[in-house]
Amino acid sequence: MLAKKHRRSHILLFVDGAGNHKCNDLVVPDNVTLQPMPAYSPELNPQENIWDEIREKIFKNYALKSMDEVMDKLEEAALYIERNPKVVQSITSFPYIVKAA
Numbered sequence: 515m516l517a518k519k520h521r522r523s524h525i526l527l528f529v530d531g532a533g534n535h536k537c538n539d540l541v542v543p544d545n546v547t548l549q550p551m552p553a554y555s556p557e558l559n560p561q562e563n564i565w566d567e568i569r570e571k572i573f574k575n576y577a578l579k580s581m582d583e584v585m586d587k588l589e590e591a592a593l594y595i596e597r598n599p600k601v602v603q604s605i606t607s608f609p610y611i612v613k614a615a
Contacts, residue, residue: 517543530559560606564595567605 516525525546531553542548551558572591578584595602 517546521545528558530562563605564602567601568594 516527523545526549527546528549528551530551568591572587572594576587578587
């Protein structure tokens with residue numbers, strides 16, 4: 515879908531080490547290049563910090579008994595992220611990048 519939407523562009527897509535990014539059957543369109551990130555480099559993958567926040571604030575140490583409970587918690591997590599943009603910014607920003615005034 516990304517490749518079709520931007521078919522006139524070449525897309526450099528950075529991927530982490532997740533197993534579904536390494537599938538031998540994955541068909542990568544001609545206008546997309548997958549670039550693996552170095553292992554153990556969370557500073558290059560700030561969404562991992564979002565998952566840490568969600569685990570700490572929403573999932574805690576719950577033992578969920580059904581997929582419905584998991585889905586409810588995921589919805590709660592999505593709403594938490596949506597309602598707290600400053601938290602998201604603070605945990606995904608690079609403090610050494612200074613914005614031009």
